[in-house]
Amino acid sequence: MPIQFQRTDQGDESTLRIAGSLDVLTAPELMPTIDQLVEEKRPRVTVDLSGLDIIDSSGVAVLVALYKRVRAVGGHVTVAGARDQPLAIFKLLRMDKVFSI
Amino acid sequence: MAARPTIRLTIPGTLEYRAVAVRVVAEACRMVSAPGVERTADGNAYDLRHPFDAEFVSAFAEIFNNIAIHAYQRRAAVDGGEVDIAIAVGAGELDVEIRDHGKPFDIDAVSTPDLDSLPEGGMGIHIARALLDEVIYEPGPPNLWRLHKQLSPSPTTAATTSAGTSA
Numbered sequence: 001m002p003i004q005f006q007r008t009d010q011g012d013e014s015t016l017r018i019a020g021s022l023d024v025l026t027a028p029e030l031m032p033t034i035d036q037l038v039e040e041k042r043p044r045v046t047v048d049l050s051g052l053d054i055i056d057s058s059g060v061a062v063l064v065a066l067y068k069r070v071r072a073v074g075g076h077v078t079v080a081g082a083r084d085q086p087l088a089i090f091k092l093l094r095m096d097k098v099f100s101i
Numbered sequence: 102m103a104a105r106p107t108i109r110l111t112i113p114g115t116l117e118y119r120a121v122a123v124r125v126v127a128e129a130c131r132m133v134s135a136p137g138v139e140r141t142a143d144g145n146a147y148d149l150r151h152p153f154d155a156e157f158v159s160a161f162a163e164i165f166n167n168i169a170i171h172a173y174q175r176r177a178a179v180d181g182g183e184v185d186i187a188i189a190v191g192a193g194e195l196d197v198e199i200r201d202h203g204k205p206f207d208i209d210a211v212s213t214p215d216l217d218s219l220p221e222g223g224m225g226i227h228i229a230r231a232l233l234d235e236v237i238y239e240p241g242p243p244n245l246w247r248l249h250k251q252l253s254p255s256p257t258t259a260a261t262t263s264a265g266t267s268a
Contacts, residue, residue, distance in 0.1 A: 001120065024166050025116050054149060056162050057224040064221050085155040092231055093224060094216045 001053065002026065007033055013044040016066075019051025022059030022086075034066045041073045047099075050081030055089055067098070105196075108188040114177035114201055116169045119162065122186055126161045126197065129188045130154035133195045133252055153252050156232040157195060163225035164199060164236075164246050172203025172244060185243075193252040198245065205240030 003026035004019040014037055020026070037045055047063065067077045079099035082090055090096045110125055112118040127149065131138070134153040149155040165184070169175065173182040185200040214220045214227055230236050235249035 023119075023162070024170070025119070054158075056159070056166065057222075057228055058166070060224065061221040064219050068219065068221075085149045085159060088152070088155055089159060089228065092228060095219075098219060 003029055004051070005030060005033065007037075009042075012042070013046060014042045015046045015048055017048040017051060019053075021054045022052060022062070023054065023056040024058035027058045027062040030062055030066075034062070034069065037066070037075075038069045038073055041075060042070065043075050045070050045075055045077045047077065047079045048081050049079060049086055050083065052082065052086050053084070055086040059086075060089060060093060060095065063099075064095070105189040105191050108186075108190070110186045110188070111183055112186070114169050114173045114182040114184045114203065115175075116166070117178075118184075119165050119169065122165055122184070123158055123162050125186075126188060127154060127158050129190050129195060129197075130157045132190045133193065153195075153250065157197075157248075157250050160229035160232045160236070160248060160250075161197060163229045164248065167225055168199065168201045168203060168244075168246075171206060172201050174204065177203070195248075195250055197248040199248070200241070200243040200245050202242050203244065205242070205244050207240075208238040 001021040003021055006017045008015050008017075016033065016037070018030070022030075045066070047066065063079065070077050077099075079101055082101050087096070087101065090099065090101060108125065108129060110122060112121055130151070130153060131148065134151040149158060168184055169177060173180070176182070182201065182203055187198045189196040208226065211223075211226045214223045226236075229248070233248050233250045235247065237247040239245040
């Protein structure tokens with residue numbers, strides 16, 4: 001199952017929609033986009049996971065990296081729309097509280 | 102597990118083949134959690150709506166990652182390392198045995214990650230242990246993983262209503 005992602009900007013807010021599978025194979029594809037968001041010091045980043053079907057620990061790791069790096073340059077990260085398997089994994093790893101899901 | 106119907110699969114121990122194994126395990130999970138129920142029309146998405154399926158597949162995928170990355174050190178494509186998978190479907194339970202000929206490791210040395218520190222690694226074994234009833238590892242060669250899970254009468258950890266969507 002491949003990954004699909006898209007970044008859209010509106011004012012101070014960037015939305016990163018991730019769909020499909022975020023896993024050990026697909027997570028590296030996100031890195032250039034994350035690098036850009038950090039480099040541009042985007043004030044608000046919303047990660048929309050409503051289209052995400054499955055995630056593994058590598059996928060979680062890349063979201064944690066996004067969260068840490070955007071915050072480190074003064075930005076705020078919100079994760080929205082997680083459901084089913086990804087939501088269960090976030091809860092298991094207690095990321096649901098960090099991401100305010 | 103000899104008395105039960107067993108699905109056997111041998112695939113290269115590389116991440117590129119992970120999806121093949123995951124799909125087979127996902128289908129075996131469905132035989133336990135929803136026997137006789139037709140799958141969704143969307144053939145591209147894993148059908149992980151049932152928590153049993155989502156939890157078993159999540160755990161299995163982490164173990165497969167571990168084998169490809171750590172046991173075979175991402176060299177299975179070069180060295181020819183394979184993974185043998187035996188999936189025994191039971192009434193209300195699933196057992197999966199996974200064998201590899203990669204580097205063994207000390208599973209007792211794997212500690213529970215400090216989740217409060219927002220770790221960016223070391224979560225795979227924790228996920229597998231948390232989601233299955235039994236995760237047994239016997240260092241080899243061959244290294245052997247035994248995964249077991251009973252179908253719970255009252256699912257608790259994942260939503261069961263929303264449909265999976267295509268990637």
